Amino acid sequence: MGHKRTLLLRLFTMLGAVLLCYAAEVFVCLFGNAYQERLVALAGLYVTLSVSLNMINGITGQFSIGHAAFYQIGAYTVGYLSLLAPVSMGYNSISWLAMMMLVAAITAGFAGFIVGLPSLRLKGDYLAIVTLGFGEIVRILVQNMDVVGGSYGMNVNPKIQHLSIIWLLAIICIGVFRNILKTGKGLVFTAVRDDEIASASVGIPVTKVKVTAFVMGSAFAGAAGALFAHYEGFITPGAFTMDLSFMILTMVMVGGSGSITGSVVAAISLFYLPEWLRDQPNITAASFLSAIFASGVFIFTLSKAMDRYYQNTFQKISAISFAVCASVGFKYLSTFFLELVPQLRDMEFEGNQLRMVIFAAILVVLMLIRPQGLLSNFELSWKGIQKLISKTLHAVRRGV
Amino acid sequence: MELSVLPQQIVNGILIGAVYSLIALGYNMVYGVLRLINFAHGEVFMLGAYGALFTSWYLGFSPEDVYANPNMQGEWWHLAIMLLTAMVVCTFVGITIEFFAYRPLRKQPKIACLITAIGVSLFLQFGGALVLPNTPPPSICEQVNPFQGSFKLSLLSYNYAEKEKLAAELNRADDAFQQQFELEKKEHRVTNPFALSLKGEVLRKNKQEMERRYQSFVISEDLRTYTICLPKGQLVMLVTLGILLMILNFIVNRTSIGRGMRAVAEDASTASLMGINVNRIIVITFAIGSALAGAGGMMSATFTGSPLTTFYGLQPGLKAFVAAVLGGIGSISGAVLGGFTMGISETLIVWLGYSSYKDAIAFMLLILILLVKPNGLLGSKRVEKV
Numbered sequence: 001m002g003h004k005r006t007l008l009l010r011l012f013t014m015l016g017a018v019l020l021c022y023a024a025e026v027f028v029c030l031f032g033n034a035y036q037e038r039l040v041a042l043a044g045l046y047v048t049l050s051v052s053l054n055m056i057n058g059i060t061g062q063f064s065i066g067h068a069a070f071y072q073i074g075a076y077t078v079g080y081l082s083l084l085a086p087v088s089m090g091y092n093s094i095s096w097l098a099m100m101m102l103v104a105a106i107t108a109g110f111a112g113f114i115v116g117l118p119s120l121r122l123k124g125d126y127l128a129i130v131t132l133g134f135g136e137i138v139r140i141l142v143q144n145m146d147v148v149g150g151s152y153g154m155n156v157n158p159k160i161q162h163l164s165i166i167w168l169l170a171i172i173c174i175g176v177f178r179n180i181l182k183t184g185k186g187l188v189f190t191a192v193r194d195d196e197i198a199s200a201s202v203g204i205p206v207t208k209v210k211v212t213a214f215v216m217g218s219a220f221a222g223a224a225g226a227l228f229a230h231y232e233g234f235i236t237p238g239a240f241t242m243d244l245s246f247m248i249l250t251m252v253m254v255g256g257s258g259s260i261t262g263s264v265v266a267a268i269s270l271f272y273l274p275e276w277l278r279d280q281p282n283i284t285a286a287s288f289l290s291a292i293f294a295s296g297v298f299i300f301t302l303s304k305a306m307d308r309y310y311q312n313t314f315q316k317i318s319a320i321s322f323a324v325c326a327s328v329g330f331k332y333l334s335t336f337f338l339e340l341v342p343q344l345r346d347m348e349f350e351g352n353q354l355r356m357v358i359f360a361a362i363l364v365v366l367m368l369i370r371p372q373g374l375l376s377n378f379e380l381s382w383k384g385i386q387k388l389i390s391k392t393l394h395a396v397r398r399g400v
Numbered sequence: 401m402e403l404s405v406l407p408q409q410i411v412n413g414i415l416i417g418a419v420y421s422l423i424a425l426g427y428n429m430v431y432g433v434l435r436l437i438n439f440a441h442g443e444v445f446m447l448g449a450y451g452a453l454f455t456s457w458y459l460g461f462s463p464e465d466v467y468a469n470p471n472m473q474g475e476w477w478h479l480a481i482m483l484l485t486a487m488v489v490c491t492f493v494g495i496t497i498e499f500f501a502y503r504p505l506r507k508q509p510k511i512a513c514l515i516t517a518i519g520v521s522l523f524l525q526f527g528g529a530l531v532l533p534n535t536p537p538p539s540i541c542e543q544v545n546p547f548q549g550s551f552k553l554s555l556l557s558y559n560y561a562e563k564e565k566l567a568a569e570l571n572r573a574d575d576a577f578q579q580q581f582e583l584e585k586k587e588h589r590v591t592n593p594f595a596l597s598l599k600g601e602v603l604r605k606n607k608q609e610m611e612r613r614y615q616s617f618v619i620s621e622d623l624r625t626y627t628i629c630l631p632k633g634q635l636v637m638l639v640t641l642g643i644l645l646m647i648l649n650f651i652v653n654r655t656s657i658g659r660g661m662r663a664v665a666e667d668a669s670t671a672s673l674m675g676i677n678v679n680r681i682i683v684i685t686f687a688i689g690s691a692l693a694g695a696g697g698m699m700s701a702t703f704t705g706s707p708l709t710t711f712y713g714l715q716p717g718l719k720a721f722v723a724a725v726l727g728g729i730g731s732i733s734g735a736v737l738g739g740f741t742m743g744i745s746e747t748l749i750v751w752l753g754y755s756s757y758k759d760a761i762a763f764m765l766l767i768l769i770l771l772v773k774p775n776g777l778l779g780s781k782r783v784e785k786v
Contacts, residue, residue: 063511118771124510125437126770129725133763136718140760246518253515349530356526363519368504371512 017171021164028163037163041231043271044166045224048173050251050267051260052220055177057249058257060213061193063128066115066135067248070218072240073111073138074104074225076148079156079235083147093160097230101169101223108222109215111138116214135245143237153236160230169227170264173220178260178379189213193258250363256373261380266373274359280351286344288354290334292361298327299369404623407555409751413744415634418641421739422696423720424727425648426494426689428735431724432665433685436510439517440497442717443524444490444690448697449708450532451489452482453540456702461544474544479702482544483640486698487691494690495683503679528710537707545702547632555626566617570610577603633703644695645736648688652732657684665730715759719746722766728779737777 028037053067078100115134122130143151180186191199192209200206229235251270255262301323339345366374423445430438456462459478466472501520505513528534542548580600584590588597596604621627652658660681663671672678700716701708719742727738742762749761769776 057511118767121774122770125431125435125729126725126774128437128514129721130767130770133722133766137760137763137767140757144756144760246522250515250518253511257511353526353530356522357530360519360522360526364501364516364523367512367516367519368501371505371508 017175018164018168021167021171024167025162025164039272039275041161041163041166043268044163044170045228045231046248046251046267046271047170047264048166048224049221049248050255050263051170051173051177052217052224053248054252054255054257054260054263055189055220056213056217057252058259058263059177059181059193060189060210061196062116062210062213063124064115064131064214064217065128065249066131066133066245067217067221068240068242068244069115069131069135069138070108070111070221071225071228071244072142072237073218074108074222075229075235075240076142076225077104077107077222078226078229079148079154082156082158082229083154093158094162094165096158097160097162097165097227100230101226104226105219105223108225109219111222112214112216112218113211115218116211132242132245135240135242139237139240149236151237153234153238156229156233156235158230159233162231166227166231169220169223174260174264176220177216190258254363254366254373256376256378259373259375259378261378262373262375265375270359273362274355277351277355277358280354282348282350283354284339284345285347285349286338286341287335288349289344290331290338293334294327294331295361295365297330298323299365301326303369402623404626406751407626407628409747410744411628411630413747414740415631415637415743416746417723417740417743418634418638419696419700419716419739420720420723420742421736422641422644422692422699423716424724424735424739424742425732426693427721427724428727428729428732429661429685429689432730433661433668433682434502434513436502436513437517437721438497438689439514439717440501440520440524441689441693442713442720443521443528443710444493444497444713445693445697445700445717445720446528446708446710446713447493447524448486448490448694449701449712450528450697451486451694452698452701453538453708455482455485456540456544459544461541463538463541466541466543470543472543474546476546478544479546479636482702483695483698486694488694490690490694490697491687494686494693498683498686525710525714532710534709537709539705539707540702542705545633547636550629550631551635553628553630555628556624558625558627559621563617563621566610566614570607570614573603573607573610577607631703637699637703640695640699644692648692648732651688657681661685719759719762722762725766725776726769728776731776731778734776734778741777 024040028040032040049067049071053064056062056064056067081100081103115131118127118130142148148154181189188199188204188209191204192206196206247270251267252263254270255264255266302320370376423441426441426444427438430436430441456478459474459481461472461474461478497520501516502513505516577600580603581590581593581596584596584600590596593604622629650658652661660671660676661684663674663676664678664681664685668678671681696716697713700706701712706712720739723738723742724735725738726741727734727736745765746758746762749755749758754761
């Protein structure tokens with residue numbers, strides 16, 4: 001009985017996910033412009049990328065910083081296939097896309113297997129270097145391949161822009177990794193992360209586990225690459241540089257390595273942050289500098305005020321509000337004084353120029369005040385939500 | 401793939417390798433004491449180059465000054481001041497980065513440090529682009545460099561007589577043309593050397609022919625005699641590298657600070673039990689490594705004259721990083737060896753005709769070395785502790 005119920009529940013969840021994605025696509029197409037639609041699509045791709053990198057980095061503890069390579073392999077596999085079959089051979093767009101995703105996932109998974117093999121010998125930093133090098137090698141090789149357009153890039157036909165498929169892939173990715181981690185077979189991944197030698201001593205095939213993680217993570221990145229190629233309709237090697245790898249890695253680390261929820265949240269927010277900064281009006285050098293000083297003051301006050309672990313909630317809230325007030329006050333004060341200097345008053349920065357600076361600064365600051373990531377080990381789950389609701393209800397009832 | 405340019409290419413590789421080894425030394429020293437790949441090291445190199453640029457401007461070699469007086473010539477002490485300023489600037493930058501970005505994370509897992517390093521690197525690149533001059537990219541004026549020109553070494557005997565003869569012919573043709581040009585300038589007010597009379601046109605063609613013959617003779621003779629061209633500036637660079645390496649060797653092997661460094665690299669916690677101030681040693685290591693990167697930045701910017709942007713350190717930083725791993729990360733002589741290996745193999749790849757694969761092959765070499773000998777060429781083997 002219970003088994004049947006779980007099956008039914010799963011079926012409904014899957015159906016619900018499909019419907020939700022479709023509804024999201026319809027909603028975005030109805031109420032948003034092309035730019036917003038593209039942002040939503042790319043955010044979905046970033047979610048897939050960061051969750052799949054989290055499988056390698058956070059959950060299995062293998063340090064890979066070349067994730068863009070697998071993304072690129074997926075995209076270029078699809079690009080090459082579209083050259084061979086330019087009319088998509090009479091398939092309708094969704095089944096063609098699914099086929100392409102599968103092929104890209106297999107190719108990228110194979111590449112992941114090849115990169116995963118050195119992890120038998122290499123650990124930590126050295127593995128990081130090898131994956132970084134692999135990413136560069138793939139990019140430069142593609143740049144020199146005339147079949148796929150070299151550094152000019154190539155067109156991918158047909159251009160299939162299904163927002164819902166992109167988000168469905170993200171949801172499948174989340175679901176697969178989450179469910180694997182709940183089974184006994186999935187526990188070995190965290191075991192290898194926590195202590196390799198100890199897990200080898202209890203009979204866990206460490207090598208196999210590591211390579212499996214690499215293959216799974218890179219396969220999903222490859223599938224995302226296939227969707228990216230079809231969504232954009234045009235790919236260049238310049239879209240898959242080391243910066244992209246660093247960005248994905250940052251999403252994983254900011255969200256908290258090992259937390260899939262964290263990866264999703266960080267991927268979406270870090271993807272939207274630069275786009276939001278792009279829209280901001282120009283600011284003067286004086287106010288930018290004072291903002292930097294003020295955030296320094298904020299961190300300093302907060303860390304000094306929060307250092308005492310015997311505080312109760314009220315004291316914590318007052319400490320935070322004190323820090324906020326102090327930093328805001330400092331910001332206005334320092335802006336006033338800095339604007340007395342004519343060079344600082346007249347120098348203006350565009351939001352577009354500042355976005356990478358602020359991105360980098362947030363990265364550094366977040367790592368300094370919370371190195372384990374925003375949601376270090378927290379996972380969102382149905383049970384957790386249920387507990388939270390019942391707890392709140394209980395509290396409300398008691399209060400009444 | 402001309403065999404006769406091979407010696408020249410190897411020399412070029414050594415000269416490039418000098419810069420790589422200066423940067424790689426910083427990577428290796430920091431990795432030795434902290435077990436941290438300092439991704440911001442390439443940006444320290446970039447700031448060193450900018451420091452040298454501003455110093456050269458301050459010394460009177462800004463573009464306006466040189467435009468006003470194109471015949472001005474630098475002295476060797478101009479270069480020395482630029483080198484020192486670049487090193488001092490980079491020392492401060494390195495210490496600041498260490499204090500604000502790495503020290504608070506000393507007790508945290510290494511990956512957090514690495515992310516911070518990436519963040520610092522991005523911050524310096526893009527934040528630097530806001531304040532440092534980079535459009536159009538400035539470059540250090542070559543007038544500041546007194547070591548212009550180059551030495552030529554030939555393996556086979558050089559046919560100087562033929563060269564002199566051709567040069568004399570070229571001179572004669574040039575004189576004749578100039579005379580005719582002056583004449584027509586005076587008589588017909590012609591200012592364009594391409595709009596002369598028929599006689600002038602013949603003389604101009606003759607001069608061009610002589611010039612072509614002279615140049616092609618020089619090139620073919622260079623190829624025949626395996627001539628190597630040694631730019632004087634880059635020789636100075638090699639000598640400076642040698643001096644800096646000697647100083648570094650003295651510090652590491654002969655002073656108490658160096659002993660402390662070696663002890664911290666061996667085992668930081670035991671070293672601190674033996675009364676070594678680990679934090680102080682780490683700061684000094686950062687300072688020395690960054691100063692070396694600054695020297696590399698100054699020399700690279702001065703002697704190659706390449707335009708500076710805030711992304712100047714990206715490629716050399718990566719290559720030097722590969723060089724550091726190649727030589728054995730954590731080993732000082734390994735960094736130098738790796739740097740030269742990297743430089744030479746890079747030019748050899750270009751010599752073979754695969755210049756577009758230059759970066760890829762650097763990384764392939766790296767992966768191969770890591771798979772065969774994971775600790776690099778000269779790295780010491782580490783036993784993993786449970």
